[in-house]
Structures are given as structure tokens and as C-alpha cells.
Amino acid sequence: MKKFRYFLLLLFLCIALVGCAETKLLERVGLVTLIGYDLGKEEGVETTAVVRQVSTELESKVAVITAENETSQGTRAKINRRAAEKIMSGQLRGVLFGEEFTQGGIGHYIENLLKNPAMSGDIIMAVVEGQTKALLEYQYPDIEDIGEHIYKLVEQNIKSEQVVSSTLHDVAKDYYFMGRDIAMPIIRRDEELIEISGIALFKKDKMIGKLSVDDSFYVKLSRDDYHAGVYELKIKGDDLPSSLLKDPPDEINLVFDPIKTHKDVKLVNPKTPEFDLHLTVQARLLEIKPNVNVGNSKKVETLEKAISKSLSSEISRVIAYCQNVGSDVYGFGEYYRSSVRHSELTEEKWDELYKEMKVNVHVDFTLLRSGVFE
Structure with a gap:
């Protein structure tokens, strides 16, 4: 009888804890699927987020929101204040870095992603020719979800072995290993399309060179x-x-x-x-x-x-x-x-x-x- 009482008490506590948990219904949150980092004013960071919002009718729409602050977390707070729903990053699938931004180092952002338990090691990372904001805000007539499109573009080229793998797991491994440097794809806008134009070469966490997409074949052939x-x-x-x-x-x-x-x-x-x-x-x-x-x-x-x-x-x-x-x-x-x-x-x-x-x-x-x- 005493064991049964303990069981009822435990069941009651579990129900109470579940009842206190924060509900995150899809129609009440905005899901960030892709973010891009550019240099802001006075050495700040400009963050552009692609946010998927789902209505009560289960119809989704995509919003591109940009904010600038001294830190990436500061820009996230600003983006949250500009969004119709609370921003959640659990569905993040890609991170882009503007070419000029990478010259200042991306190690801090790699470490932040690794520290976040909600982040997957399969997040893809890439460098953008020019600014990520311009790439993401452009109105593409045949692309409905720019975040999903870029993720699938890079992912399928990695799987078909056209470019080196640039998942968060692989980039972090190259970043932390002594005697090995990061390489990741470069993407750009070509009229109404987005394409992979080459690979970025890093020294530690700073981009210091790049190769054409044809030469990326020789890099992959030689190291993988x-x-x-x-x-x-x-x-x-x-x-x-x-x-x-x-x-x-x-x-x-x-x-x-x-x-x-x-x-x-x-x-x-x-x-x-x-x-x-x-x-x-x-x-x-x-x-x-x-x-x-x-x-x-x-x-x-x-x-x-x-x-x-x-x-x-x-x-x-x-x-x-x-x-x-x-x-x-x-x-x-x-x-x-x-x-x-x-x-x-x-x-x-x-x-x-x-x-x-x-x-x-x-x-x-x-x-x-x-x-x-x-």
C-alpha cells in the first residue's frame, strides 16, 4: 500500500511538471532556418535571419529579418522584437558568413553553435560572395523559402561529393585540430539563381584565400x-x-x-x-x-x-x-x-x-x- 502511495505521488509530480512546461505551438513561434553574418557599423555584427512562420491554418510564410548589435545574441534579441512570433532556433539548418566578415575570424561563432544544445552537428556552413543580407533579401521569383533552398543546395552538393563537407561537425573538427585548416563552399547570386562558385580557404578561423569550383575537386580528391x-x-x-x-x-x-x-x-x-x-x-x-x-x-x-x-x-x-x-x-x-x-x-x-x-x-x-x- 505504501509503494502504491509513492507511485501516485510520483505520477502527480510528473503531471504537475508537464503542466508547468512552456508550450511551443507552431503557430505561436517563428522558426529560424538560416542565419547570415555580415560586418556591421563600427565593428559590430549584422545578423540576417530567415524565419518560417506557421499560421493557425497550417500555412507557412517566410520572413527575412535583419538586426545589428555588438554581439550575435544582441542581434537575436533585436530580431525577436521585430518578429510577429517568438523566435526559436531549434530548426536552424544553415549558417552563412559574408566574405568580408570571415576575415575577422569566425571561431567565436563556431564555439557558440557548439555550446548550444539545441544545435545539430549537421548544420551546413558556407561563405557568401559579398554580403549575406543582399543574398537573402533578394526576391527570387522561383524560390519560395530561401533558407531551405540554400540548405538543400549545399547539402546535395556535399552528398554528391562536388564540394568538401562543411557541416558544423566537420568545420569544428578542422578548427580544433592542430595541423588542419577549415575549407567551406562559397555561394553567390547569379541573376535569379544561387550557385556554388568555389571554396573558401581558412587559416585557423580567418578566410585567407579561395579556389574555383573546378579546383575544389582537386582538394577533395587529395584529402578525402x-x-x-x-x-x-x-x-x-x-x-x-x-x-x-x-x-x-x-x-x-x-x-x-x-x-x-x-x-x-x-x-x-x-x-x-x-x-x-x-x-x-x-x-x-x-x-x-x-x-x-x-x-x-x-x-x-x-x-x-x-x-x-x-x-x-x-x-x-x-x-x-x-x-x-x-x-x-x-x-x-x-x-x-x-x-x-x-x-x-x-x-x-x-x-x-x-x-x-x-x-x-x-x-x-x-x-x-x-x-x-x-
Whole structure:
């Protein structure tokens, strides 16, 4: 009987606690789906929020609200005062940074997101050419929800391995790991559309360079295992042997989809330092222009060697650019630290070593044929 009384008391307390909880009905709140940060006046922060509001008839509308203050939390309070419903951030799916804003550092905002228990590690992050406010406030005739559209744009390109992954989880990992820097997609408005235009390169938490969307392929190929995606490669005519084409044009265009890649990085000289980067790529040729007889095994072998040479050259060029600007998005510092015992590697020490680093790039490309080529 005593146990039964305890049970009734516990049940009563649970019901009372639930009754005291704050109700958050959809029609009474505004759901922030995406936020953008720009430089405000006098070194403040200008925050633009995309807010989804649901009516009692379950019809939703999207509002874009901008506010400026000294801190991001201060702008949130201002946005809340300008919204028809109470602002909730539990449905946040994307964070954008204006290009100029990133040059002052985004580490504080990464840390704030990680500290918030309502934030998911799958939030996507990207840099905007120009200001995020201008991008988000523009009236796109064919885009109803700009927040959802940008999230899906970046997400599907990450999943199809067209760009490096820039989820909060991945960005935070690169930010906190010594010897590895952040890379994230750059988006821009092109007339009535939004597109990915390249990738931003960071040193610690500050953007210091960028690569074209084509060059982002070489970054991803060199630092991650590749399993999908389609890429168009251009090989200069001078790099093509006469046995492949009698009168080679100025360049030959190939489109292939990587089926399987594998990366092997070895530190061969800790003093320089010097690395061997060996990549094996097995891919299916989707298109080649002008036509080459890929039914001929000797020509296929010649073509594979030409592709391997071109990929090695392009990857070396992109690595050299990253060294020049000082961004180690490949994580060579991480390889160095794990390979050299008692290295006591610091950021300052790796900065000096990274500038003098030598990377020997070797690509073994194998063409997988699946039947008829047009």
C-alpha cells in the first residue's frame, strides 16, 4: 500500500511538471532556418535571419529579418522584437558568413553553435560572395523559402561529393585540430539563381584565400576518399602523345565519374618536410571530345597515363597555392604530428615548416569501361 502511495505521488509530480512546461505551438513561434553574418557599423555584427512562420491554418510564410548589435545574441534579441512570433532556433539548418566578415575570424561563432544544445552537428556552413543580407533579401521569383533552398543546395552538393563537407561537425573538427585548416563552399547570386562558385580557404578561423569550383575537386580528391561525383578534365594537346591523336587540338575534354579512390600519405623527410601523396583512382569515362577509340587497349593505356599526368600536375598546382596563402586544408600538419615522435608541434612551428613543405604527387588512374561510348 505504501509503494502504491509513492507511485501516485510520483505520477502527480510528473503531471504537475508537464503542466508547468512552456508550450511551443507552431503557430505561436517563428522558426529560424538560416542565419547570415555580415560586418556591421563600427565593428559590430549584422545578423540576417530567415524565419518560417506557421499560421493557425497550417500555412507557412517566410520572413527575412535583419538586426545589428555588438554581439550575435544582441542581434537575436533585436530580431525577436521585430518578429510577429517568438523566435526559436531549434530548426536552424544553415549558417552563412559574408566574405568580408570571415576575415575577422569566425571561431567565436563556431564555439557558440557548439555550446548550444539545441544545435545539430549537421548544420551546413558556407561563405557568401559579398554580403549575406543582399543574398537573402533578394526576391527570387522561383524560390519560395530561401533558407531551405540554400540548405538543400549545399547539402546535395556535399552528398554528391562536388564540394568538401562543411557541416558544423566537420568545420569544428578542422578548427580544433592542430595541423588542419577549415575549407567551406562559397555561394553567390547569379541573376535569379544561387550557385556554388568555389571554396573558401581558412587559416585557423580567418578566410585567407579561395579556389574555383573546378579546383575544389582537386582538394577533395587529395584529402578525402572519393566515391561519387562527376568531373570534367581538360588535358592540353601538347600533353597528348601522337599515338593517341594524330592532330591533337589545343585541349581535349574528358568527363568521368570516380568510382573508387584511395589516398596514401607518407612523410619521407621530416626535416624539409617532404611527403609522398599517392592517389589511386578508378573511374568510368562518360564522355571524351574529340573522340578517341577507347576500344583499343593500347590507346586506353596511353589515355590513362595522360590523365594521371594531368591530375598530378593540377593537384600539385593547387597544393602550391594553398601553401602560398598559408592554408593547410589537406591536414599535412596532422600527418606530420602523428608521424614524428615527440615533435611538440605548435601552430607557429608548423607555419614555418608548411611554407617549405614539399609534396610529391603520384596519381595512378585506371579507366573502367562499361560498354559503349558515344
